Amino acid sequence: xxxxxxxxxxxxxxxxxLGEAAVGKSSLVLRFVNNDFQENKEPTIGAAFLTQKxxxxxxxxxxxxxxxxxxxxxxxxAPMYYxxxxxxxxxxxxxxxxxxxxxxxxxxxxxRQASPGIVIALVGNKLDLTNDSAGGxxxxxxxxxxxxxxxxxxxxxxxxxxEEGLLFFETSAKTGYNVTEVFTxxxxxxxxxxxxxxxxxxxxxxxxxxEEQRVNLNxxxxxxxxxxxxx
Amino acid sequence: xESLADTLWDVVICGTGLxxxxxALALSRSDKKVLHIDPNDFYGGAEAAxxxxxxxxxxxxxxxxxxxxxxxxxxxxxxxxxxLSFPRAYSLALAPQLIHARSTLLSQLVSSRAYRQVxxxxxxxxxxxxxxxDSSQKPTLxxxxxxxxxxxxxxxxxxxAKRGLMKFLKFVLDYDIxxxxxxxxxxxxxxxxxxxxxxxxxxxxxxxxxxxLTLSLDGKINTRDGLAVIHRHLSSMGMYGPGFAxxxxxxxxxxxxxxxxxxxxxxxxxxxxxxxxVKTMNDKDDPIVIELSSGDTIKTxxxxxxxxxxxxxxxxxxxxxxxxxxxKSLFESTVEGAPKPAVAIVAFPAGSLSTATGEASTSxxxxxxxxxxxxxxxxxxxxxxxxxxxxxxxxxxxxxALDSFPAALSGDTVPQCLYKLQYKQLQSSAHSQANGSIFxxxxxxxxxxxxxxxxxxxxxxxxxxxxDEAVEEEYLTFADREGAMDDDESV
Ligand SMILES: Cc1cc2nc3c(=O)[nH]c(=O)nc-3n(C[C@H](O)[C@H](O)[C@H](O)COP(=O)(O)OP(=O)(O)OC[C@H]3O[C@@H](n4cnc5c(N)ncnc54)[C@H](O)[C@@H]3O)c2cc1C
Ligand SMILES: Nc1nc2c(ncn2[C@@H]2O[C@H](COP(=O)(O)OP(=O)(O)OP(=O)(O)O)[C@@H](O)[C@H]2O)c(=O)[nH]1
Ligand SMILES: [Mg+2]
Numbered sequence: 241x242x243x244x245x246x247x248x249x250x251x252x253x254x255x256x257x258l259g260e261a262a263v264g265k266s267s268l269v270l271r272f273v274n275n276d277f278q279e280n281k282e283p284t285i286g287a288a289f290l291t292q293k294x295x296x297x298x299x300x301x302x303x304x305x306x307x308x309x310x311x312x313x314x315x316x317x318a319p320m321y322y323x324x325x326x327x328x329x330x331x332x333x334x335x336x337x338x339x340x341x342x343x344x345x346x347x348x349x350x351x352r353q354a355s356p357g358i359v360i361a362l363v364g365n366k367l368d369l370t371n372d373s374a375g376g377x378x379x380x381x382x383x384x385x386x387x388x389x390x391x392x393x394x395x396x397x398x399x400x401x402x403e404e405g406l407l408f409f410e411t412s413a414k415t416g417y418n419v420t421e422v423f424t425x426x427x428x429x430x431x432x433x434x435x436x437x438x439x440x441x442x443x444x445x446x447x448x449x450x451e452e453q454r455v456n457l458n459x460x461x462x463x464x465x466x467x468x469x470x471x
Numbered sequence: 472x473e474s475l476a477d478t479l480w481d482v483v484i485c486g487t488g489l490x491x492x493x494x495a496l497a498l499s500r501s502d503k504k505v506l507h508i509d510p511n512d513f514y515g516g517a518e519a520a521x522x523x524x525x526x527x528x529x530x531x532x533x534x535x536x537x538x539x540x541x542x543x544x545x546x547x548x549x550x551x552x553x554x555l556s557f558p559r560a561y562s563l564a565l566a567p568q569l570i571h572a573r574s575t576l577l578s579q580l581v582s583s584r585a586y587r588q589v590x591x592x593x594x595x596x597x598x599x600x601x602x603x604x605d606s607s608q609k610p611t612l613x614x615x616x617x618x619x620x621x622x623x624x625x626x627x628x629x630x631x632a633k634r635g636l637m638k639f640l641k642f643v644l645d646y647d648i649x650x651x652x653x654x655x656x657x658x659x660x661x662x663x664x665x666x667x668x669x670x671x672x673x674x675x676x677x678x679x680x681x682x683x684l685t686l687s688l689d690g691k692i693n694t695r696d697g698l699a700v701i702h703r704h705l706s707s708m709g710m711y712g713p714g715f716a717x718x719x720x721x722x723x724x725x726x727x728x729x730x731x732x733x734x735x736x737x738x739x740x741x742x743x744x745x746x747x748x749v750k751t752m753n754d755k756d757d758p759i760v761i762e763l764s765s766g767d768t769i770k771t772x773x774x775x776x777x778x779x780x781x782x783x784x785x786x787x788x789x790x791x792x793x794x795x796x797x798x799k800s801l802f803e804s805t806v807e808g809a810p811k812p813a814v815a816i817v818a819f820p821a822g823s824l825s826t827a828t829g830e831a832s833t834s835x836x837x838x839x840x841x842x843x844x845x846x847x848x849x850x851x852x853x854x855x856x857x858x859x860x861x862x863x864x865x866x867x868x869x870x871x872a873l874d875s876f877p878a879a880l881s882g883d884t885v886p887q888c889l890y891k892l893q894y895k896q897l898q899s900s901a902h903s904q905a906n907g908s909i910f911x912x913x914x915x916x917x918x919x920x921x922x923x924x925x926x927x928x929x930x931x932x933x934x935x936x937x938x939d940e941a942v943e944e945e946y947l948t949f950a951d952r953e954g955a956m957d958d959d960e961s962v
Contacts, residue, residue, distance in 0.1 A: 286737035316745040317737050320730055362736045455591040456709050457581050
């Protein structure tokens with residue numbers, strides 16, 4: 241993603257990650273944000289918040305990422321995040337069929353409860369544990385001739401995603417395969433009109449409006465403001 | 472994984488209303504083990520914001536007496552389903568309070584970095600509803616001048632009245648030092664209206680302007696409190712930009728602040744459980760043993776909860792209406808360079824309305840109009856929040872206000888009312904208090920502007936939880952979390 245230098249319009253997108261514990265949500269974020277991977281990543285407690293920019297040809301998208309904890313005891317948290325989200329990444333582990341079932345539950349809940357315009361991507365992670373040579377760029381995503389741990393077929397997940405109108409990817413947070421692609425696809429799928437201003441149901445049209453309307457608490461302010469009574 | 476039961480919690484916070492949520496924010500950088508539960512299946516408690524579906528289930532709960540502070544709730548869709556958008560396009564606030572720029576809440580949200588997650592909008596003009604003097608004329612809305620420029624330019628008041636108003640505005644600016652204190656202190660407990668008449672020779676109309684700025688529910692605010700509130704209003708003017716004194720959080724007012732605070736708590740590692748309350752509690756033991764409604768039994772050192780039994784019958788009545796018009800004339804910026812306001816306040820002074828049986832109103836009705844920019848309704852609609860102190864005919868009075876209001880609008884197409892929610896919110900004179908290892912927050916106040924006094928209770932609860940570890944200077948003062956910095960900010 242080359243930067244042309246000329247300032248492009250920039251907008252923020254709230255994105256929430258959902259999925260069963262240990263499917264690799266935090267690892268996907270770590271790969272996307274820091275291009276890093278940790279073999280023994282500790283479970284997320286509560287939630288984590290990170291930001292990362294994504295440069296598209298015509299605009300810059302700043303992702304505000306809410307990485308939620310997959311452990312059941314944190315399940316109550318999710319509504320707080322997806323209520324406000326414009327995009328959701330629902331992750332399963334393609335070596336673990338139960339994680340796809342959980343993912344389907346999240347998709348159903350999002351369709352029922354989240355903002356109607358929310359962009360959802362279904363992501364099967366840990367592709368490196370399979371024999372797929374899929375996109376094996378250089379080092380390859382597959383483990384070569386080791387045993388194939390895949391338990392969820394691409395076809396099964398893909399046809400489900402198509403039925404529900406979701407974006408679909410298989411990724412490896414470990415090798416980095418397809419990770420940036422997921423976020424770029426989401427960035428591209430967010431309708432231009434819903435960015436910046438037209439974010440919500442009550443959104444208005446003119447593109448510069450929100451900026452002009454939003455009150456900046458950190459901006460210049462007059463600590464001795466006495467306008468009201470400077471007479 | 473440590474289970475709920477195996478953990479010795481430092482504190483169990485019960486309820487996700489604003490006070491409890493701010494406490495969660497305050498504890499979010501401590502290493503305390505926090506379990507935050509709410510018997511409701513939504514966040515925000517008495518400060519929640521609801522989609523239309525959620526309103527319906529809430530109304531049902533109120534009617535079965537399960538929402539202690541609320542009663543007499545009802546909801547009505549008017550004109551069938553036409554006009555209304557889908558239920559989730561709405562976010563109706565139970566606590567549509569405006570927040571003055573000077574409020575400590577805002578400075579705490581900034582110092583704790585939580586403000587980054589909230590979008591603040593400007594509260595625009597304050598107006599007064601003037602009933603038509605006879606049937607041949609329409610009622611009107613008169614904007615209250617509250618800046619010097621406003622006072623100069625207004626045509627609504629006489630030159631003599633202007634001088635009186637100017638004198639008063641100047642007085643309020645330094646009302647808390649001598650010689651001003653000598654002027655008002657003898658009247659401290661008398662109604663502000665009397666003081667305005669005696670000391671500033673204000674006629675009833677000007678008195679009404681000033682009382683409206685206090686947002687006093689019964690219109691009988693005393694001089695001490697009234698001057699403090701007016702001072703807050705005037706000194707807030709221009710603080711975050713020209714032409715406005717107060718702010719409103721987008722997407723449902725204080726509900727948004729509560730949610731953002733809980734999220735910060737979650738990022739800090741607190742465990743959240745909705746739909747879970749305290750079934751039994753044994754506070755004789757240390758640690759305290761709690762049986763949760765989920766069936767789990769847990770142990771905790773401290774408990775913070777809210778007192779939700781209303782001891783007073785006094786309270787407010789509220790009518791929330793969704794109307795099918797953007798009510799543009801109410802949201803025009805009056806000062807150059809001012810952000811476009813999303814909220815406008817209208818007061819119906821005592822006497823300006825009469826009930827169906829012909830009785831004149833004895834206390835004011837306040838209306839907070841929210842444009843679709845608040846995210847509370849779709850474009851081309853607005854949400855009207857009417858509030859009045861509960862009296863025998865309050866419900867009727869609110870309906871009268873809703874019915875009379877459209878005629879006073881200039882230029883707009885007469886808005887059609889699409890949806891109506893009504894309820895009564897009770898208050899309590901109970902104070903927040905610590906009792907050994909248990910802290911009880913007072914029920915939330917139902918004033919029209921956010922009252923900073925609850926912030927002290929939150930800090931007291933924080934002190935009880937942290938004990939000796941509490942460092943007051945560091946209260947709610949946090950650095951940005953790594954990776955969460957807004958790198959555009961310095962540009
Ligand atoms: C309670 C609430 C809180 C929010 N808080 C935030 C926040 O803090 N920050 C933020 O940035 N955004 C917030 N949002 C807005 C949310 O982020 C946006 O709605 C989301 O980004 C999608 O925007 P959109 O314009 O793509 O779709 P929307 O405008 O939400 O929906 C697209 C359009 O599709 C139609 N539609 C969709 N579903 C249905 C349906 N079921 N029935 C009928 N018509 C339908 C409607 O015409 C709708 O306008 C909030 C929304 C809600 C409801
Ligand atoms: N082989 C392989 N391991 C992965 C991949 N992604 C994550 N892991 C490992 O899976 C484990 C769990 O990853 P996390 O990123 O913590 O999972 P999570 O979904 O965030 O888990 P919770 O926070 O508990 O919900 C870690 O040990 C990771 O190293 C991947 O693509 N391939
Ligand atoms: Mg994680």
